[in-house]
Amino acid sequence: MTALESAAGGTAVMDHLISFEVPGGELRFGEGDLDVWAEHLVWCYSLLGVAEGSTIAVQDFGTSPLAYLGSDLLMPSLERGVAERMGARIICLDASPERIVLTPEVVRQVKPDVMIVRADVLGLLLEGSKRSGVNLATIGGMTIVAACGIDAPPLPPGPWQRLLHVESSLLLAPQCTLCGSYHLREGVYRAHDGHIINLLHPDAALCEAPGLRVTGETCSLGPNDTLVELASRGGGRPA
Amino acid sequence: MSATAPQQLCDGGTYDEIETWSPQKLRDWQFELAREVVADAAESNKFYAERWRQAGVDATALSDWNDFKKLPLVSKPDLVAAGDAWTTRRGRVAFSTRGTSGEPLVVWLDGEESQTYFVPTMRGYWWAGFRSGETALMQSPAWHRLAAMEGHSVLKMGGRAAYYWGSGNPQYADYFVEAMRRVRPQFVTTTAPFLVSLLRRLGDDGVDARELFSSVHSMISVGLPLTPPLREHLSEGFGAEVFERSGTQEGAAADECSAHTAPHIHADVCHLEVLDPLGEPVAPGERGRLVVTKLFAAGDPVVRYDTGDIAELFEDPCACGRELPRLKIYGRPESSVMIGGRAVTAYDVRMCVDADPELVGRMVLLVRDTDAGPGVLSVAIEGDAHNADELEKRLGEDLGVEKVAFYWLGNARMAWGFRQVIDISEVQR
Ligand SMILES: [Zn+2]
Numbered sequence: 001m002t003a004l005e006s007a008a009g010g011t012a013v014m015d016h017l018i019s020f021e022v023p024g025g026e027l028r029f030g031e032g033d034l035d036v037w038a039e040h041l042v043w044c045y046s047l048l049g050v051a052e053g054s055t056i057a058v059q060d061f062g063t064s065p066l067a068y069l070g071s072d073l074l075m076p077s078l079e080r081g082v083a084e085r086m087g088a089r090i091i092c093l094d095a096s097p098e099r100i101v102l103t104p105e106v107v108r109q110v111k112p113d114v115m116i117v118r119a120d121v122l123g124l125l126l127e128g129s130k131r132s133g134v135n136l137a138t139i140g141g142m143t144i145v146a147a148c149g150i151d152a153p154p155l156p157p158g159p160w161q162r163l164l165h166v167e168s169s170l171l172l173a174p175q176c177t178l179c180g181s182y183h184l185r186e187g188v189y190r191a192h193d194g195h196i197i198n199l200l201h202p203d204a205a206l207c208e209a210p211g212l213r214v215t216g217e218t219c220s221l222g223p224n225d226t227l228v229e230l231a232s233r234g235g236g237r238p239a
Numbered sequence: 240m241s242a243t244a245p246q247q248l249c250d251g252g253t254y255d256e257i258e259t260w261s262p263q264k265l266r267d268w269q270f271e272l273a274r275e276v277v278a279d280a281a282e283s284n285k286f287y288a289e290r291w292r293q294a295g296v297d298a299t300a301l302s303d304w305n306d307f308k309k310l311p312l313v314s315k316p317d318l319v320a321a322g323d324a325w326t327t328r329r330g331r332v333a334f335s336t337r338g339t340s341g342e343p344l345v346v347w348l349d350g351e352e353s354q355t356y357f358v359p360t361m362r363g364y365w366w367a368g369f370r371s372g373e374t375a376l377m378q379s380p381a382w383h384r385l386a387a388m389e390g391h392s393v394l395k396m397g398g399r400a401a402y403y404w405g406s407g408n409p410q411y412a413d414y415f416v417e418a419m420r421r422v423r424p425q426f427v428t429t430t431a432p433f434l435v436s437l438l439r440r441l442g443d444d445g446v447d448a449r450e451l452f453s454s455v456h457s458m459i460s461v462g463l464p465l466t467p468p469l470r471e472h473l474s475e476g477f478g479a480e481v482f483e484r485s486g487t488q489e490g491a492a493a494d495e496c497s498a499h500t501a502p503h504i505h506a507d508v509c510h511l512e513v514l515d516p517l518g519e520p521v522a523p524g525e526r527g528r529l530v531v532t533k534l535f536a537a538g539d540p541v542v543r544y545d546t547g548d549i550a551e552l553f554e555d556p557c558a559c560g561r562e563l564p565r566l567k568i569y570g571r572p573e574s575s576v577m578i579g580g581r582a583v584t585a586y587d588v589r590m591c592v593d594a595d596p597e598l599v600g601r602m603v604l605l606v607r608d609t610d611a612g613p614g615v616l617s618v619a620i621e622g623d624a625h626n627a628d629e630l631e632k633r634l635g636e637d638l639g640v641e642k643v644a645f646y647w648l649g650n651a652r653m654a655w656g657f658r659q660v661i662d663i664s665e666v667q668r
Contacts (some may be wrong), residue, residue: 025422071332076395
């Protein structure tokens with residue numbers, strides 16, 4: 001076991017009930033394990049300024065934690081998902097092209113407060129919206145959060161907030177609305193030598209983050225979190 | 240609910256008591272459920288209360304199925320326009336219908352309704368051979384309302400749920416193959432177009448599909464109706480029995496038994512009618528429009544909802560011995576073309592194509608071509624031309640088509656997905 005692997009919590013194999021095959025690995029969950037991550041996602045949303053009781057639309061694959069942690073109705077063994085913890089409502093939009101074309105109309109009908117969009121499909125979504133005459137960027141107070149990987153290509157210009165999201169590492173790190181840096185939450189992740197280490201999930205892959213810079217600053221929204229910035233294209237400060 | 244729920248049996252191939260009921264007992268029991276649901280909607284749902292008041296129907300006291308049939312049909316535009324007046328129960332999770340015809344309908348799900356679907360889902364999985372201790376490899380829980388209940392049902396049956404990455408688009412085939420190798424599931428649930436393109440892709444890559452699927456005994460195919468030759472082709476190709484599962488986001492749910500005659504309706508959760516354009520039940524052997532009523536007072540009510548799907552009911556006994564009626568959903572009006580005054584669905588054309596063992600499993604799309612004359616069917620078929628004269632003859636005999644314009648797509652890779660009709664401009668590109 002390398003030092004990094006040992007820092008990542010070892011390679012214990014759980015007696016799992018559920019597994020997700022993700023690009024670059026597999027994540028297994030036993031009874032109650034998903035709740036840890038639902039709680040963490042709620043924490044991410046709170047740093048992104050998502051209010052309790054919000055209606056949250058998720059344009060990502062159903063096998064993304066942004067989708068499946070949404071509610072206990074979606075996932076067995078999840079006691080309380082985001083909807084149950086925040087009194088929120090979740091709209092599953094999926095990230096396949098044939099679903100993305102429906103989004104402008106769904107948004108018009110349901111008027112979500114927040115939309116979490118997989119960064120890869122943000123361009124496609126904006127294009128489709130323009131065609132259907134809906135400007136998502138300016139729709140009545142809706143916040144759009146782009147869920148970006150470490151190497152995400154530059155986002156189209158717009159007032160997007162960002163959530164760092166790497167599936168195989170189960171990395172969910174919000175770009176703070178207060179300090180502008182990404183928060184690596186205390187006790188959940190650690191930055192180490194150009195990597196981000198998931199401290200809680202034994203299956204989580206080490207996340208290579210070559211452009212990672214620990215700012216050394218602190219933020220009152222998470223005084224013990226590690227604040228980082230990414231030199232890579234997807235991770236700049238909010239526009 | 241005052242009507243007593245059927246007992247769970249899990250005896251051989253039988254999951255629960257409802258499968259042993261006579262058609263009369265089932266109809267009487269369903270009526271009790273329908274009466275409760277309608278009374279609840281009249282009481283608690285603004286949209287339905289107003290709709291029924293306008294129609295002059297006393298929905299609080301239905302006395303028989305004839306009373307039920309007086310309830311007016313509702314359509315997607317009605318529910319979209321009703322908005323909050325229909326979605327009064329404020330479910331926690333929403334899914335949207337595909338919306339190939341106009342606006343998508345957003346359908347909410349709450350906890351009680353979700354629970355109601357566990358039994359039918361477990362019943363369908365049981366029929367397909369899923370048992371405790373097995374692992375099911377499935378597609379995402381969030382892509383369809385019925386899929387959201389599948390993981391729950393698998394765990395309730397003592398199994399494990401594994402999910403492969405991405406959507407049902409063929410571009411995710413590599414992730415699926417990786418998942419197959421790692422998980423070694425006994426059971427797989429995915430979409431029909433994905434299975435078709437996966438089988439071809441494995442062949443192209445020189446991967447032995449039966450070897451890759453050697454741990455799998457059964458597969459559930461969703462999303463598109465299977466023709467019998469296509470089901471055989473997939474079962475043979477993967478070396479696992481394929482079962483068709485069908486349903487709608489608005490509440491219809493049906494699963495195939497091992498006789499594979501058409502999916503049996505889960506009559507404990509939905510009452511399904513197939514009606515002619517005048518709103519009357521079609522004669523046996525005829526197709527009509529699928530109309531759905533959910534049979535439980537949870538979630539937002541769906542009563543006599545005209546889905547627009549073209550479907551057929553089979554009420555004769557199935558070879559499996561179950562008397563639960565069966566339903567085949569063939570497609571939507573927009574996934575069909577009018578030939579000689581008759582709606583020809585993509586399924587009908589696939590029936591003729593799949594009858595040729597050399598053609599079965601190829602992607603088939605209807606081509607909308609306003610310049611083609613009346614009686615001319617335009618159809619795009621993947622791969623090189625093969626036995627076109629014989630196929631044209633079959634299409635003529637079976638569908639009354641006078642002439643066929645074939646567009647052989649060669650190696651052009653098109654994502655089949657759920658699309659069944661394309662425009663002529665897309666073929667000529
Ligand atoms: Zn049967």
